[in-house]
Structure formats: structure tokens, C-alpha cells
Amino acid sequence: xxxxxxxxxxxxxxxxxxxxxxxxxxxxxxVMLQLNMSKAEETQWHNTFKSPELNxxxxxxFLPTIDGDAPINQIIDLWMTVNLENxxxxxxxxxxxxxxxVIKYLNLRLNSLxxxxxTDTLELKYLDLTDSTCLRARNTIIAHVENQLREINxxxxxxxxxxxxxxxxLATNSNK
Numbered sequence: 001x002x003x004x005x006x007x008x009x010x011x012x013x014x015x016x017x018x019x020x021x022x023x024x025x026x027x028x029x030x031v032m033l034q035l036n037m038s039k040a041e042e043t044q045w046h047n048t049f050k051s052p053e054l055n056x057x058x059x060x061x062f063l064p065t066i067d068g069d070a071p072i073n074q075i076i077d078l079w080m081t082v083n084l085e086n087x088x089x090x091x092x093x094x095x096x097x098x099x100x101x102v103i104k105y106l107n108l109r110l111n112s113l114x115x116x117x118x119t120d121t122l123e124l125k126y127l128d129l130t131d132s133t134c135l136r137a138r139n140t141i142i143a144h145v146e147n148q149l150r151e152i153n154x155x156x157x158x159x160x161x162x163x164x165x166x167x168x169x170l171a172t173n174s175n176k
Contacts, residue, residue: 005064005074010057011155017054018156024048025149032062032109032145034124046115055114061148063106078103078144094133101127101137102144 006014018024027045030037037045049055064076082099084092105122112118124141127134 005060005070005076006057006155010060011158013053013057014152014156015158017048018152020157022153025153028058028113028152029145029149031113032106033142034109045113049113049115052114055110058113059110061152062110062145063103078106094136098133098136098140101134102140105137105141106144 023041024044027037027041027048029035030041031045049058063078066075066077078099082095084095087095101122104120105124108118108120108122124138127138129135129138
């Protein structure tokens, strides 16, 4: 994926860790959403996510920050996607507070993924779902995690080819 948010080294790391390894993607989901997992899955989690490079990449994927060295039109953070257009002040405040919960939660989960001890906690299952701000945060967290897992799975399975391989494939396809 030329000119994307990820370097060749990061893409290679994703391929090395996640290519054809859907069970590990499920483990990552369980960690990020605080779901129950087996002892074997816990062991896989702790053994896989010892790498500082992999944890930095997970943070870049799940909780991106503005990076001046990113390719043009590839800068994003989670505050950018809060839509405040045509919202009443109370709804704006709810959206902003909801996003703050999402960002805090993701930061805590990424620390947990990397086995960084935290004194602060925030559990998805204990959010007050009768409160619209908390419900919105919960739903955003789940949707965001699923989207990022889909991206990881896609990038890990992306087959890059050399220019020569592309020309050969195109020539073969045009002969059909």
C-alpha cells in the first residue's frame, strides 16, 4: 500500500505477526474489549506483545496521533472524527465527553496489552449504558476495535509484488 500511514517495516511486522493468524486477532480483540480468554490465549497474548515495536504499532493503529512526518492526507487522530456540525450544545458536550472516554479507554487497554501497570481503570462492562454519553462511548469503542482488527487482518494479508511481478501478472491477464 504505497504512501500509506504505515512504513514498510511496520507492514512487514504486521505480516510477520498476524498473517494467516486469525486466532491471534481474536486474542487481540479479547484484550481490547476486556473479554474472557483461555489460559492458552493469555499465554499467546503475553508472549506475542512483549515487543516494544509491536506495541508501538498497535498504539499507532488503535490510538493514532498527529504525526508531522506522515504522508500527505494521512494524518488522523480520534478527535478529528467527532462530528459537531449542526449539533445542539448539549449534544456537542455529550459527543466530546464520549470521545474522551473512548480515548482514555483505548489508552488503558493499549497499556494493558503491553503489560504496563495502571492504577487507573475503566471497564467496558461497567459503563452506565442508561447514560447516552457512556452508551455512545461503548458503541464507538466496539466499532473502532472491530475496524482496526479488520485493517490489521487486511494489511497482514496484503500481498505486495515487485514491478516485474506486476507487469508479468498484467501481461498474463491481458492474454486471456
